[in-house]
Structures are given as structure tokens and as C-alpha cells.
Amino acid sequence: MRNFILRRAASSAIVLVLSVVTVFLSIRILPGDPVLLKYGAQTGATPAALDALRESAGLNHPMLVQLMIWLGGVVRGDFGTSFISQLPVSELVGQRIPATLELTFFIVIIASILSVLLVLIAIRKPGSATDRFIGYVTSIGFSTPSFIIGIILVYIFALRWHILPSQGFKPMDLGVVQNMKLMILPAFTGAMVVSPYLIKYLRTSILETRVSSYVRTAKGKGLSSSAVLFRHILPNSIVPTLTMLGMIVGFALGGVFVIEYMFAVPGIGSLAIESASARDYSVLQGVSVVVIAFFIITTFVFDLVCGFVDPRQRVLQVKSR
């Protein structure tokens, strides 16, 4: 087990480094640079003045040198400074991350509850009209982008019925009710995007588990349907879904970028979009590191949880040495 954890940690670190290097290089391909975006429109912004600013900001170094300098800083815990606000990147990310974590949390909770409920309804009679209807809705959910779902929800609940605000965010310490009210639409939007994946996996898993020999034994022993479902089928079906759930947590964190921007939630997603527009390289790189690291850690943790929940997984993990 220890070797498994060490190997997994090493491969995760490589994935993290390769991912952030890719992000580092990709954003520098975009035309424009932070100096131009910040100062270019100002009177007196001559090419010489702008070039001097680029030099002092280290933007004239070869790309590899810039990368090494930045990576060196990251290893020391220094993610650099925002070129626009001159605030440390870690401070900017720290200001924004609570909103993203809260939104991601609600997305995952709502998606989990929604998925379990829908699957339980669907599998009561596999192949029935209800099951097929849930299947169609799931397919639509797979193919509909988050912003379309968001627009529909805003139209119905904010503009037609006026029961929820269309966008905005209030931290919990300034009002729990207001915070919850503003979280509903963005959280449901995200949940409806990720639920189809959970529904599909859980449904397949439950249908496979239903025909297992131990389930037939449990039924043969005279247990009620609900007892068989909740004590035997669901726990054994959860494990493969846990893996998917881990990916969904990471996916939700990365996918909330669009949702945050749509609903004006001041999280790291909207921070990433703002800094991309302003070519604020340090901030965008810092956000990327946070999101990628979070994704890697989350999937790693869920894999470990699977191992604890299902002893067979532990054996497989050890055998994979």
C-alpha cells in the first residue's frame, strides 16, 4: 500500500508539472501581453516605454528562462504577483477560492442526491417508460453545455417567476440565507451538467449487481426489496461510482469557470477568465496550478477511499506493484 501511494504521488507530481508547463506556454501564444493590456492605451505609452516595462517585468527573457524562474518560485511557495493589481497571486486566489469551493461542494451534493434518486426510480422497473424517460433526459444532459442549462434556469426562475436572483454572490458571513439564495441557480446548473455521468455509472453498476449471486441469496433468505437494495445492492454498486464521483469533483471545479462567469460568482474560475483577458500571466498560471492540483488530489483521495470501502480494490492496488 505504501509503495502504491508513493508511486501514485510521484506520477501525480509529473502530471502536475507537465500540465502547468503546458498552461504556461499556451497563454504566451496569445497575442498581446500584460504590459500592452495595462498601459498600451495610455498617452505616452511609446514602444520604448512599454519595452522597458516588459524588461523590468522579466517578460523579455527567453520563455524557458521565464518558466524556470516561475517554477523556482512555485517550489518555494511563491506564485508571483499580479501584474495588474500588484497583489500576490496567492492572496488573490485565497480571496476567491472560498466561493469556488462552496459552489463545487453544492454541485457535488446536489448531483449526488439527484443521481441516486433518479437511478432508484429508474431501476424499480428497468426498461419501463420511466426508466426510458430518465435515460432520454440523461442523454440530453450529456450533450447540453452548461451555459445553455444556466440560461434556461435563469429565464424560468429569475426572469419569469422572479423567485430567485439571476446572478451574484454574498459570502456566508454576510448572510446565510442570501448566500443560499444566490447559490441555487449556479449550483443546480452545475449539478445538471455532471449528474448524467453519475446516473449512467450508478445505473449500470446497480443493474450488474442486481444479478449477482449474493443478491439472489439475500432475496432467497426472505429480505425485503428495500433491505436488499440498501444493504446489498447499493453499497456494492457505489464503489465504481465513487471513482467517477472523484473525477466529477475535479471536473466540477474546472467546469465551474463558465458557471462562475455566467452567474457573477467571484471564484477562481472568473478570476481565470479576467486574468486571461488581461494577459495577467502569473494569476492565470497560479489558478491553473490550484485547479490541476485539486483535480489530482481529489482523484487520488477517492481512489484511496475506494480501497478502504472495497477490500478487493486494496488487493488489486497491492498486486499492481
Add this chain to the structure above:
Amino acid sequence: MNVNRLTSKKTMATGVAIALAFTLGVNFAPSQAASKNLVYGSAAGIPQLNPIILTSATEMPLTTLLWAGLTSRNENGGLDPDLATRWNANASATQWTFTLKQGAKFSDGSPLDSKAVKAAFDYTLKTPVSQWKIEIDMIDTIRTTTNTITFILKTPNAVFSEAVADIRIIKASEVDSFNKNPSTSGPYKVAKFTPNVSLNLVPNPNYFGTKAGLSGIDFTKLGDSTAAVNALRAGSIDFLDHLTFADAASVKSNSALQLLRAKTSSQTVVLHMDNQNAPGNNIKVRQAMAYAVNRQSLLDNAYFGQGTVSAYNTVVADASPWQCSAKAGLTKYSYDPAKAKKLFAEAGITKLTWWGVSGILPEFTTMAELIQADLKKAGVDLTIKNSEVGAWVAGFYPPGTKYPGLVVPNIFSLQPDPAYSMYYMKSGGNESNWNNSQYDTLFDKAITILKPAARKAAWCEGLKLENSQTPIVAMFNIFTVHAASSSVKGIWVAPNGMAHLEGASLGN
């Protein structure tokens, strides 16, 4: 009774009770606008607070809310005393002395005296690129006494008292930590700032001038312009910065709201062409463009009529008291597709490309389509290319960048005095890459003349040259429109579109 069924019923009942309480709480939660603070909404965020650097239009209102100047501008475009109670210049306009108010302080209680003013000016002059540095870079020396500050200039400047209005007195020693909690010199100070998210201001107890009329101002960034207007209508915000032109009519008809705009405008919508590279280096092409665009139609359709046409095609508005017009021999560039067609044909031009921006300034997109139709009548095919703002800016900024064959829309928001707009047209300073030494000489002469009438005559010579050479297509002046709840009083809008909230209050 089956224990499981009882438990599930209890669970359901609890769930219903929670949902009901939540819904009631949702509906009876106190409204945001019940606070006495003015809630200021904008579709764009505030990225930073330093008024000397100033990176976006959203930061502009903060320059007078948080900072004082030696002088300040008023609603009529004139100048009022601020930290300086009076000022005078020598006969050659090379030495300006300002007498300062005594006992003034920054918000942290430190002295706001001549030394602090000198430090702010020194910082502005040393800052590599500043929005305002160019206005004061003729300063040679700054001398201070207990109650005066004197600027010795390298070259004469007759409008120096106006230039210093833009230099806000910051506490220069704090620039490194400016975006956390700066010490302010204006009527308000910063309580909390999260870049691009929110900014909370509270009254500055140490302000030397008229005390703040609000208990606070809460700046909040809204998702987009539609959400912003909805928030205003719902009462969630009290003031909306930069109402879209499309929404102005609907807000105007709402009795609970008011529209705010300037009395006169110095915001000019222009088209750039690269004067150094083909085809923009051909005067016939530039003049053809000036005749080809139907300015009134563009104004009515893209800007909903919120402005006035610039028939003389200069950066000084037609309605400006400084405009010398046809009386001085300036040509009116009225819409004349036949004349434009003749000029384009003589220049051999049949194709041009529109270099616009997507995601912001939707009026540009409307203009692109209308100008495409106008140019079609003049025998020119206009290809429309819109880019994300970073790529758009990189296409033609800074001055000196080559962009042959492109037609680039832009907006200037300058002060109404010709010293600003005409300075912009000097060699090396404009995105049209127009470098004309004769114009530079005319400008340098006009800026030294203290007497306004004589100065106007001198500006006129520069305007005649600009009018004949058409380095830029100055189409019209627009009025930036802001909106507020009808309970908000005391806000005025400057000719450059900036809203002034220093004297704002919330009525009943």
C-alpha cells in the same frame, strides 16, 4: 406501525418544513438596498486603485472619491480650487505657484502639505507609464514653502492649472501596498477591496473639504450589462455606471429611475487608419473615408442618437467653444458617397478590413455593419474582423504599430480643452501614426499663450491642418449615460463621461 415507514414520514415532514422555512426566509430576507450605503454597480470590475497608473475606465470615479488634487474640474468644464485655494502664473507661463489649504490631512492623519504634494508629483514623474505623466512632464523643478508649492517648467504651459487637476494627491510612500488599504486625501477612504469583485468605501473623517454625503459606497461587479440593468430596476443597486445605449430608452421611461449625462461631450468616436502605410498614407483614401461614413445614421443606429455629429472631422467637437468651424475655412465632411467613390477610385482602393473588438463595445459591431454598407456604395468591400480585446489592442497599439489596410474604431474620452485632444494628434502620440511637424509646431506655440482668445486663434491653425489632412475620421461625440435610482442626488457627469459622486447623497 412499521418503524421504517414512520421514520421516512418524519424525514419527509422535516424536509418539507426546512424547504418552507427556506422559501419564507428567501422571500422575507432583507433587501440589499435597505442599507444607507449607495450601491454602485458596474458590468466591469475595478482591477486596482492607483489613480496615477489608472488601467481602466471603472477606476475613474475613484480618482475624485478617494483623492484630492490641487485643483478640480466642475460640471461646466471649468476649474475649481481644491487643495490649492488660489494659483497664479508668471507672464511667460513657465512658473506656476499654488497656495495650499492649511491643516489638511490624509485619512491616516498624516499631513497633506506641500511636501506630500511634491512627493505625489515626483512619483508621477518617475512612474514609467502613467495616464497623467504626459501632462506634467514639462516640470523642471518643484519648490515648496510651508503653504505654497511652485512648479518651474522647462517649456511654457498656459493650461498647467488644468493639468494638475488630473494629478491626484496620493501618499507616495504607500505605493507598494497600494491595493490593500491606501491613505486617501479625498472625501472617502477604502474599507475593503477585492480586485475585480468589490470595493467598499467609507467617509474619510480627516477630509479637508465638504464632508461625504453618504455613509458609504459599495462597488459591486455585475455579470453583464443585462444583469446590471435588471439589478437597477430591482433596486439591488442605486447607481449603474455606463448604461448601455440600448437600455437608455427603457430606463428613461421608468419613473423610479433617472438618466445622468454630461451637459457637453468631449468623447469622440473615431476611425483610425495607419497614416504611415498604404492605403492610409494616401490623403485621398483618408478623405474618402471621411465622406463615405454616414455619421448621423451611425449615431442614431449604433448610439441611439446619444450624441452630436462631428462634421468638421476634428478631435475638437463641433459644439466646442474652441472649434473655429467654417468661418475659419474648415471643410465640412458631410455624407457624400459619390465623392467618396471618386476619391477611392483615384486612389485605386477596392478593399479594406475592419479591425474591431468582440465581447465589449457592441456599438462597434453595429457600426461595422453600417459602414460596410456605406463603403459598398463607395465601391469598397469592407471585410469585418472582430477579435478578443487583447488581440484587438495588439493590432494597433501603441502608436507606431503598423496596421496597413485596417480601419480601426476607437473612442477618446479626453478633457474638453483642445490642449488634450490636440496633444493627442502630435507626432508619435496617436494610433493613426500621423506625424506632422507643422502641426507639432502649431501646438507647441498655442500651449504657451495665456490669453484664451489668442490661444483659441492659435488652436484654430492646428485644427485647419487637421481638417485638411484628415489623419483620423472623427465621426461624432457621444454622451456616456449613467443611471440611478431617483432617490440619488448630487451626481454629475463630466464631458469626458466620468461620473462624479463626491457630492452624492441618498434622499428619501
